Every structure is written in C-alpha cells, then in structure tokens.
Amino acid sequence: MAHAAHRSGEGPSLKFSALSVFFQGLRGNRDWPAQWRSPAPKSAYDAIIVGAGGHGLATAYYMAKEHGMRNIAVLDKGWLGGGNTGRNTTIVRSNYLWEESARIYEHAMRLWQDLSHELNYNVMYSPRGVMMLAHNHHDVQVFKRHVHANRLAGIDNEWLTAEEAKAFCPLLNIGRDIRYPVIGAALQRRGGTARHDAVAWGYARGADRYGVDIIENCEVVGIRRDAGGAVAGVETTRGFIATRRIGVVAAGHTSVVMAMAGVRMPLESYPLQALVSEPVKPMLNCVVMSNTVHAYMSQSDKGELVIGAGTDAYTSYSQTGGLHITLQTLDAICELFPAVRRMRMLRNWGGIVDVTPDRSPIIGKTPTPGLFVNCGWGTGGFKATPGSGHVFAHTVATGEPHPIAAPFTLDRFRTGRLIDEAAAAAVAH
C-alpha cells in the first residue's frame, strides 16, 4: 500500500511521506529500498557529468527529466555530495547585485520553493530570512543599491533600520558599545537555509529514478579527444568510458579536470572553512551576515550555530585551513553576538572553492567541442544548486546556452564584460 510509484521519476520507488514512514515503521523499516543504485559504469553514455555534487546531480536530474536524456552518468571521485555540497553553510538567497546574477540566483530561488515536493525529499528549505548588516556609510550605500536593484527586478530585499533589524533578530547586539555598531541591514525574507546533504541525496534519488547512473569512487583522470579535437570519452579509475558530451561540474577541482582537456581556466581554488557549535535550543531565528566584521551565522534545525567567513589566503586542495581564520571568524561573531561567547565550537572543517576573477560562475561551452563546464560558484554556489543544474542541463542537452546562463561565458574574460559581484559583496557565503 505504501508502494506508490514516485510521481516525478520513472523507476520503481517508494514515495516518501508520513504515511510511508508510518507503515514502514510498523514493518520495522525493513523494506525501504535503496535511494539510488550503485551501477557499474557502462562502456558508453550519451553524456557524462563529472562531479556528483549538488550541481552535477541537479544537472543530470533535469537532463533526464526535462530533456529526456536517459543514457547518462554522473561520475564522482568519492561519495556523492562529498564536495562543497556536503560542507557548506547552506545559505540561500538571491539578492545579488547585477541583473545577470540576480536572474540566475532568483531562478534557483523559485525552484527552492517547491524543491522538497519536486524531489519528494525534504530538503528543509527554510526561508528564515537572510539579513546583511551595515556598519558604516559605505555598507549602507552598497546594500541600498542592492535593495533598489533587486526590487526593480522583482526580487524581495528590504532595508531595515538597526531597531527593525533587532526586532527581526532579537539576538543581535545593536548597542553602541561594539566596535562597529549596526546601523541598518538589508533583509531578504525568502532567503534562508536548506539541508545540504538532503539536496544532494534528493537529486541523486531523483536522477536515479530516471535511470541516470550515479557512479561513485570513479575519478576522471583523463579526457580523450578525437582527431578533430572533440571529446571522445573519459579515462577514469574504473576504466575508459566513451561519450561525446562531457559536463564538468567539479567545483574546486575544475581546473584539474579541464587541464585534462588542455583548457586553462580563470580559476583559483581556495580553502574555505566553516564551523559549527554544539547544538542548543533555538536562539537565532535567521541568517545574519556582516561584511565589515567578516563573518556570518545561522542556526540549523538540529540546533548548532553554523558559522563561516572568508577563504584562507592561499590556493590549496587540502580541505583544511589555518587556525587563525577560525579565531578571526569567532572574534567577529562574538563581537556581534556577545551572548554566544560561552558557546563552544564542535567541529571545524574546510572545503575547496573555485573562485573566478569576478566572483561569478562560468557556465557553458569551452574551446573543446563537446566539453561543457559549470564552475566558479566559489564561496556561494549552494544557493544556486537547482537553478544552476536546471540551466546547465539545457546547455549540455541542447549544446546551446540557456538564456539565463548566456552571460556567464568564458569569453567575458576576453571582452571585459565581467559580472563583478566581488565589487558588491566581500564575504563568503
């Protein structure tokens, strides 16, 4: 009775619902099927996505669902969702400055609204509001510019006085006694957080239902090209797999993968650290970010304070960073929230983020025929996951950029048509 076919997929499935949890529970939870298969790689696919992070999995999901491609695979060198998707601070918002950026993040934002139902997986998208604090005149100017630009584009973003900010987030210290008193804030109410792992798993389960092969522990170590220079397949740690179409969605490792095809990228990979506190009862009801003191914080459903800041100073693939970054992050957090000084850091980790010169992603074709890339999301691509996957699926499936992705070319670095979000926001998120 609880065996209903998954509405949006095709393969056999068990729909997730309160009812299924109840009935399976009665049966001792013995009959839950695997959420995704563990197939061996086939010898050839119509398309291969390199990287089973949220973006890669979403790409495959929409390629299958919206473009009818079934014979596709997502390869990952480790476990799916183990890259930045599994280690980010989960902030979701769309109040970016430039029209191009705002459009793609807003595209994602719209998809977030219904994502749990779309995937039949509770990704716990929680629109608790993302508040960016202004501490000086320059912040005010920058954030008001965002507010106006966003509102013009139909994206919610509003300006709050310090008192209004305090009313929205009671934990905030708006006293004059801190080094940089809060003088206002920009608030995006639809912004918030989502459960990072669930996003990867939800897309993986969804893609798997459509027959997408998700192949873990399969590292791409080479890209084979034919005499004409077009892609012919990938060399992997599990053997050669033929394909004429490759979508590289490898985040921090993009430069490494693209180098296999001889393509140099405008990317640098930096460690970005985050940390969580021990869980406590609800104390922080929204996401608070501050560029000036350079830190941000939210509280997860489980109760941990989730905290992050900027990248380490040097490029690295080590998934760790310096202790001084943690110290600087926490002195900033404690300055904003003096009540959290007695909280304790439970775990501190790092990811590797792929940073572009203008802090905007690169989505689209490359000089190598058949090779597509979606990268450069840097410190802030989790929020874009559904939108990025959706537009990139179009790009890989049709060979032409989705209109929303069109400005995010590699060529903009030649022409100078940058989409410079660095000019607008300095803090990682």
Added chain:
Amino acid sequence: MSEARAANPTPPTPAFPDDAEASLQSVGAAARFVLRGETPAARLAGEALGVAAPGRINRAEAAGLRAMLRLGPDEWLLVADGEAPAGLAGSLAQALDGTPHSLVDVSARQVGFVLDGRLAARLISAGCPLDLRDGAFPVGAATRTIFLKAEIVLWRRAAQTWRLEVWRSFAPYLIGHLAEARRGAADL
C-alpha cells in the same frame, strides 16, 4: 612667527599596570628616518649617525641613543631617541649626497615603547606569532612583524627589554592588548 606652538608633542604615556613583572614606557620624542637604498648608502648613513650599519637583515646596531635597524634588504630604520629630526636630516643628506637612496623622515609617523620585565616577551606573544626565544630572537634582533591587527617593529634590547615601534594611531590598540595580556598572564 617661528617659535613652536606645540603643546604636547610626545605621545600619551600608556595606561598600563606597571609592575615588577612587566612595565611599559613610552620612549618620548625621537628622530626617525627610513633609509632605502643599497649597502653603501647604509654604511654612509651609519657613519653619519655614528652607528655601525647592521649588515644582516633583522638586526639592529645601537650607539648610545642612536640606532639603525635593518628591516629589509634595502631598508633601514634610523632612530635617534630624544633628538629632533631636522638636524639629523641635514647631516644624513650630506653624507648620502651622490649615493642613490631614499631618506624619509618618519619621526612623527610612529611612536616607541619599551616593554620590560620577566613577562615582557610573554605579553608580546599575546599578539605576535614570532618565536621570541633566545635562540630565535636574540638580543640585538629587530624586525618588522605583526601584533594581532597592527604592524609593529620589534627590537630586543636586552634579555627582558623590548623596544616596540608602532604607527601612532595603532598605539592605543597595542597598549590595550598588552594590558589585557598582562591580565591574562597574571598567573604565569
């Protein structure tokens, strides 16, 4: 109208709980120059100053109240405690004439302190990540370095005596942290 109207030319003396374990004193007015150039320039400047120009980077040489700190391959900090810059500037310029160099008066740019006592090094290490043990930072060593969010010049004058130079607007920050560190080292 030529007499100086300066009311208070020396930087404020730090509010620091001096005790036998650590005391912090302002060095008062001093003439300071940044000399940039090659070793011959340093040698000439040293002669004019009456101090042997330090040959190695991150070393200082002193003679009386005058000193030369070699902060980089082509950079020396010249300090003359208690002196006015004008006189010294003339004799230095004269000595250096004809040798490529840059001599810039920074007397007012920074202020100097002497931190003294058993805990002195400990307090510096509240903000400075350098190894300050005898082997790594012997008496006579001098370097530019970092103290939390301020840049300082650190010079070890004697086993427990340290000279600190800091840009003037950073001085309250430095002093504040040293005082805070004194409290944090109370039982050490």
Added chain:
Amino acid sequence: MLLIHCPYCDAARPELEFRYGGEAHVARPADPATVSDEAWAQYLYFRANPRGLHAERWRHIHGCGRFFNALRDTVSDRFVAVYEAGAPRPDAAETKR
C-alpha cells in the same frame, strides 16, 4: 597558520606576516599594446591552479617587505622551495626530497 621561509630574511616566519600573491611567473607582456585580447585575457585571468606543485608569489609584507616566489604542494601545503623574485622556477626533481 603556515610557516613560510622568507629567502630574504632567511628565516621561517608565520603566515600572518605574509601576503599571498597568486601564481608566479605570469609575466606582464613587455609591450602590452601589441598583445591580442586573447593573450591579454590569459595574462590577466587564466591560471594553472594545479593540484600539486604550485609556483606562487608571496610578499613578506609585515617583515622585510619583499616579494618572492615559492614552490608549494597544494595538497599537503608543504613548501618545497622558496626563491627570489626574478629567479627561474627551480627544477621539480631538484626539489624533491
């Protein structure tokens, strides 16, 4: 916090005294006016970003003030060699220890 050996100070000093300067040996074209847009973009923005040995620039900004180059393994963050700006990149084999 890394410990970085400054070739000018000839001492290992804490990372906080340094400023990272990106990939080394990205030479500014001698006469930029003659360079194509494509080549200019490569100079401005495109980087090797390798997983492994990386030749990179550092400045001992809060120390001796000098820029210098280093070879560092970006996986272990271990420094393999440091050398003065302008010097050629050391042979990787030479530096393997």
Added chain:
Amino acid sequence: MSEPFRIATGGDVKAGAPLTFMFDGVSYAGRAGDTLASALLAHGVHLVGRSYKYHRPRGVLSAGAEEPNALVGVDGGAGRFTPNLRATQVELHDGLVATSQNRWPSLAFDLGAVNSLGARFFSAGFYYKTFMGPRAAGLRAWKNVFEPIVRQAAGLGAAPTAPDPDRYAQFYTHCDALIVGAGAAGLAAALAAGRAGADVILCDEQARFGGSLLQERTATIDDAPASAWLEAALAALAAMPNVRMVARTQAFGHHAQNLVGLCERVGDRDSAASEGVRERLWQVRARDVVLATGAIERPLVFPGNDRPGVMLAEAARAYLARWGVAVGRRVLVATTHDSAYRVALDLRAAGVGVAGVVDLRDAPTGELVEAARGAGIRVLAGRAIKSTSGRLRIREARIGPVASTEAAQEERIACDALLMCGGWTPSVHLHAQSRGKLVWAPAIGAFVPGQAAAHVRSAGACNGAFGLAAALREGDAAGAAVAGGSARAYATAHDPPQTGARDIAPARSAAAKDKAFLDFQNDVAVEDVELAVREGMRSIEHVKRYTTTGMATDQGKTSNLNALEVAARALGKAVPEVGLTTYRSPYTPVTFGALAGASRGDLFDPVRRTPIDPWAQAQGAAFEDVGLWKRAHYFPRAGESMAQAVARECRQTRASVGLFDASTLGKIEVVGPDAAAFLEKMYTNPFAGLAPGRCRYALMLNEAGFVIDDGVVARLAPDRFHVTTTTGGAARVLHHMEDYLQTEFPQMKVWLTSTSEQWAVIAVQGPRARDVITPLVEEIDLSREATPHMSVREGRVCGFAARVMRVSFTGELGFEINVPSEHGRAVWEAVWAEGASREAVAYGTEAMHVMRAEKGYVIVGQDTDGTVTPDDLGLGWAIGKNKRDFVGKRSLARPDIVAAGRKQFVGLLTEDPAFVAEEGAQIVDARGGAGGAALGHVTSAYFSPALGRSIALALVANGRNRIGETLHIPIMGRTIAARVVAPTFHDPQGALLDV
C-alpha cells in the same frame, strides 16, 4: 548529607570541608577534587540526563572527556550560563548550580519520553521523508508547522542569552617538544626530553596529571607503586626549568607545521568573576609533537545498553580509585577484553559486590581472568548481555549465549551497575589531524597510527601499545628521540598483559525490547546504521550523515568504531575497507570566547584616530567609521540636526572658510631617480613634465583597466614626490605599487615609504583660506601667482616644517597644510584661532562629501565600484595621451570597454528640488517602475546648500548622450523624475579656484 557511595578507604579527593552544590534544584554535598559526576555518583545519582531524540533516561557513561550522556547546564549567574558541559569534566566548587537537559517537566518524569514509544517511526533520516505537507501548501507545512516543532525538540541544552562577562586570553608560544597527554607515556616522554635539555610543554586536559596512572593501584614502576612513581615523576618535572606543565589544558587541534591549539581552563569554576581569565588559548608552534593521548574504552552493543547504571568498566575503576566512589553495590561486568577483570578485582578488593563477569569470549584465559576466578568472581564465558531492565536505573540484566536469540536460555542477574568493556580505541585524533595515516590493527580491532607527519610521534596507548610497560617504553623513546637524549628502561611489575577480541554486537535476543545504541547522544542504534546501508548509503560518510552517528558533541569518541563495525557487517565488507570518517578539530568542544580572545570592543579592530581627533571630540563632533578610522562626520551645535549642521558647514565654508581634518589620507613618499617614470606606470597621468612644486590629480587603475584609487601627486623635487591616496586605499595602493616595482620594474631606482601618519593634514578651504593661514606661514609666498592652484610648497607653519599644498576638494580656494602629526593639533588650533575672526567653521566628512559633489568630484569607492573606467567617469583627460604603457592601459582597449553604451558619470536634478534621491537608487528610462530595466544607479545624492536644491551623481548607460533627458528613479513605490545634467553643479568654470 552523607554520601552513601563514598568508600571510606579509597580515593584521592580530600575529605575536608564539604562543598555544597545543586543539581536540578536538589542540594548535595561533595568534596574538593570531585567532578560533578563523581559527586553525584557518591550520592548514588546515576540519572543525569535525557537523550536527544527519544528522551531516554541516561546516566554517566565515562569518567572523562569522551562522555556522551551526562551533559548538564551550569549556571554561574550573571551571564555565566554554559550548556552541554560534561558532568565528568565539571570540577566541583562550592555553590555550583547544575541542571539536566532535554527534559520537561523533570528529569525523572519527562513528557518527551513519549518519543521513544514512536521510536520505530523516528528511524535514521525519517525527517527527509516526511514533514513536507501537501504540495499545494508549498512551503507552509514545513515552515509554519513542522520546522518549528523540530527545532524546539532538537538542540540539547538551553542557549545562553546574556553577554558573557568573562575574559579570555591568547598567547602564541614555541617549544622544542609539545607532549600531549600526561599519562605514563607522556610523563616518560617529558622526563626523557626534559632531561636532555629540550624546551618542553606537557599538557593534559585533566585537572591532574597522571592519566590512567591515577587509577592504578596494583602495578609498580621501578619497584615503587605507580602512584609513588607518579609523584616522583611530577616532582622531577617540576624541578626542570625547561619543562612547562599545563594542566586542564586540552590540545584541540593540530594544524600545518606543528601548530597546535591548546585550550587551558584557568579560572573556570563557572562561578563569579575571577580577576583573571576564564580560559587561555595557546597557539603552540612545536618543533616536535609527541602524542600520548591514551585510549578510550569502547562500550558493548546490546539492547538497553544505555540505561543509567550501565557504564564503561574503566570509568568505574577511576571513580573508585580517584574519587573513592563505588558506582553500585552489586556490579555486573560485561567484556570482550581482559582489562575489565582488573576493574572487577579492584571493586571486589574495595568491598563492592561483583555479580560476575560476562565475557563474550568462549574461553578467556590469562593472568587477570585467573586472578578473578581465584578471587571467587563468577565468570560467565561465551555469554553476552541480551537485554537490561530498570526504569531510571538498571535493575537487572539478562545473559545468554553470544549467538543465541532465544530468550529461554537467558539467565537474569540483578545488578545496580553494569560495567562494559568492548576493547580500547587509541585516541588517534591529533595524529589524524596532522595528516598521519591510520592502519587497521586487527589484534586490537582498532585503527592505530601508521605513517606519521614529519615531527609528529605517537606513544603509548594512543599508538595501540596498551600496557604500562609499553607506554613507558614508547614515551621514553619518543621523548629521547625528539630531544636527542638517550632512552632508559623502566621496570614494571603487576602489569599483566591484557588482550581482547572484538565481537561487540552479539545476536539480538527475541525478548529484547530496547534498541542497542551505538551513538548514545544522538540516539543512533544498530538498526539505524543497518537501515542507512539498506537505503544505499554505502560510504561511511553517508552512513554518518544519514544517521548522524558520531556527529554529537562527543564526536563519536566511544561510538565511531562500533558504528563502523555495524556498517561494515551490513555492507559485507571488512572494517578497513569501509574506512573512517575524517577527524577534525577540536578534540572536545572549545569555547568561542577562548577562540575570540581579548578582541572585543575597541580591541576588536584598532580604533584609529587622527592627532586632531581629541579637538573634534571636545567640540562634540559626531564620528563615522571609515575603515579603521574614526572620522569627524559633522559638528552639530546644540539643537541642530545633522542636515542643519552639514548645511551650515557647507555654507560657511563657501562663504568664508572651513577647516577639515584630512589627516587620514594615505600618503606615500616616492623617491629616487626613476620616481617620475615609476609614477607614470602606476597612474594614468603623465608626470615627466610635472615641474617640482606642482601637483597633479592622479588616477590609478588596476590591470583590468578599472579605477581603484585616486589622489594628488605633488612633486617636491625632481626625484621626490608626495603622493596621496584615499583613506581606505592607503595600504592597498602601497602594496600595489610595491608589487609592480619589485616584480615588473625591478630595474627602476625608486623607493616607496608610507608617510600617512607622518603628516597631519589640515584642509583650509574657502574664499578666506589664504587670509586665515597667511599669518601662520613662513617661507612660503601664498599669493595667487607664487602658489597657484595645484602647487606644493615647503616651509613652516606655526614654526613647524610643513608642506603646504594648494589643492581643493570643495571647489573653493584651498590649502592643505601637512605638518608632522605630533604638531597637528597645535597647528589646527592655531588655524582655528586665526579663523575665529573670519567666521571659520570646522566641517566633517559629510560636508566634505556634499561640497565635492557640488563640484562633481568623484569619490572612488562611492561613485565607482571596481567596474568603472576613466572614460566612464569623464576623466579621459587624466590619461597621458603619449604614454605607451601604464597599468591598466591595455585593458582599456578590450572590446567591451570600448563598446558603446557603457555607464557614464552624470549629474541628476530631480524634478522636485526638495527630494533627495537615495544613494543606490536605480534609474530607468520609462515611468515603469518595477520591471523596467535599470540604466544605472545613483551613486551620490545630497541636498546642496550651494544650489538650494537636491543634487545627485549617477552612473547611467550612455549617460553623456542623455544630458537633457528626463529619467526616472523608482523609490519606495514612487517614481521620481530627474533630469540628466553634466556632473558639475557649482562653479563649472572653476573660477573660484583661481583666486
């Protein structure tokens, strides 16, 4: 109040005056040296908390840092509330107030416990499958209904709400050898390294040094009882000046190149303010690190293994030996390992009833097993605990053959404590953090250090070398090796070999009702891990994240290996094939305050103030933060609003004269024969032809061609320039210049020196500026002819050597007087005094902004955002036409930079002259409001006293061609019409400058 479970004979705690403490509102007596856990156990209190998910009653599992269960909130009053502390680590002090967590209304009667009735519906990851509500309801079900419930239910302890009044300190320190852990291995290492003269730091997170020696009552070292040896060793170390011993100090993280973070609890009794600090963070840079962190005992996995009274065996030994506390009166032991027999023997020797030792091994043998048998302790071999019962404390255990599922074969044994030992897990946390490899050691069923990182060594139990002799030997060898000393031999006795097999999860009895827990704190049971595997979670990382095993505040210290073993079995793989999750810092949680240190308030970031600042403060100026600087924003008079004050400052400046403190401007002295050539590279402008004594407004670009800074370049001499930068750009510009100088143009003979703080800068602006300063200036002819606009002169002001620049950022006649900082205030006051008779006014940054906007002068960073070229700003004239190259020049020829339609800098006049547009407001061409495409935005907007109306500056697509057009600014639901004009509103011809 008596302590019924305190044994008269044993224990290191002092009998002395009792301490009084409260737990959940009940007052108890304890002793100095107690932990909260030992003091509660002395009263027979085992129930101390409720579990996270099912609210199961939970007791004290361990005696140390690994404790997953006994979490309490400790309230020191007045902002000193700390949640989630382990009762096993909280040192007792008089007046301590602790409360249990995660229960309502009380610990013994907790309504949340209904959750455990529904346990089967709360399986691993159930929340991913439900709580979504109907699709039509969108997010509402989750957002408004389920999430608030989930959040309220989750989260362990209460959140602190008041600002923490305590202080924290941080120090860097260096040593030759950092030794972490002061058990037998660490002590032996410290002795060896110390003797050899090394500079040693020895730390242990416990209040006392000794590690497991503290509970060792039988073994001897060098013929002395272990305790006597310990005392002697500590005395010997204390006598070595080169050894620093820090107790209560956890090594929490190992970072690159042996930077180890230590956190020391200094004044932390969680009581009233102490004069000193609560915690001290040490960042230790050690040449060598010796890890001697010991091993942690593993629980056994059986249904009901979480009842209060079920504990780790060695913990019971510790409570007995160290605190003189018996954990029960009739104790049952269950083990797979010999070490638990030692516990049974010690308990028996102390007069505690031992109901038997249940050993999962078929035929346990060895010295300790025989000793136990010899002492009359019943040994049940080949048996396992099948279930337990008891409501808030264990009352009875059912014992059966290991492989049996039949309830009929089970024996019931009454007990009030059940001690378990599933073997030992070496504490490899720091070794793993240092990127040391781990290898599987089948003999002990655990991972042990393999290839270590350079200069990191492990010794003793953390290295998999169990046993006292081994710990001493390895510690000694490590200490000798790092210090270049020689090893010595320790003779131990009564230190029987201890081994153990590793079958921690026997077959489940049909009669068992409870779950068999792996992760006690996160309530992860065997079936959760099995379910995760069934659902396709094949990586241990997925199992961890799906079940949350090992993610609680103890980070799985007692549970990770058990969970791994269950997962491996479910996957049909060997444990090492499945692998481990990543060990991350910190070892145990570290207080935010300790990590933040003293950096708060004015010590958070430097508060930079100019020499003139005290004067401005005395005048009642309002200040604004600009970077690290505090700048006088405006100078309100009594009853004046900001707008009024600013208008007055502007009017008076233009009417007579205004003084402005411009000391924060960045200044760089550029000296050397190639100085002009170098500046030509760094700025767009030409400098070769700039005569000494003249100034030039200069634009700096980055290599991408965008404006990053501007300033005035004053040529003092052929080879000497005084260059100013923006306040915020000072450091950045100097670095940028050094970069090019050192790496692109190293052949140039020129040197850069920051003089930002050498000079205080007093801007005197307005038609009467010359009149005001002339009396103070010597050696300079300030006349129009002798010192024209954009010139610089050296001379004396008030007798001080000064550089006087004739420049203007207001559009009026203006001078900037540079004097050495220490004289800044005196000169300012002298100018002020001179000005008094000429209606001089002091103006702040706001008036400065208004006046420059009236003139259309750009503020880099406000009117520009890193995407703006000189031409966009209408500053094409600043580009040296004949210069072949300067930084950024090539980029100005890129296709998109030369394309038509770029945003250009223009002025805007709103139709309504009273309406001041908001900075950041968007500009559209139709009255469309929202939805219309933006043409640009307002970069600056003010009410202009000079024009008596509002003005604005903006970047507008194709703006210069739109001059005369009317555009629209949507603001707050309104749309404001504004006319595009040239960006200079006041004195466009510049006549006022040339006076």
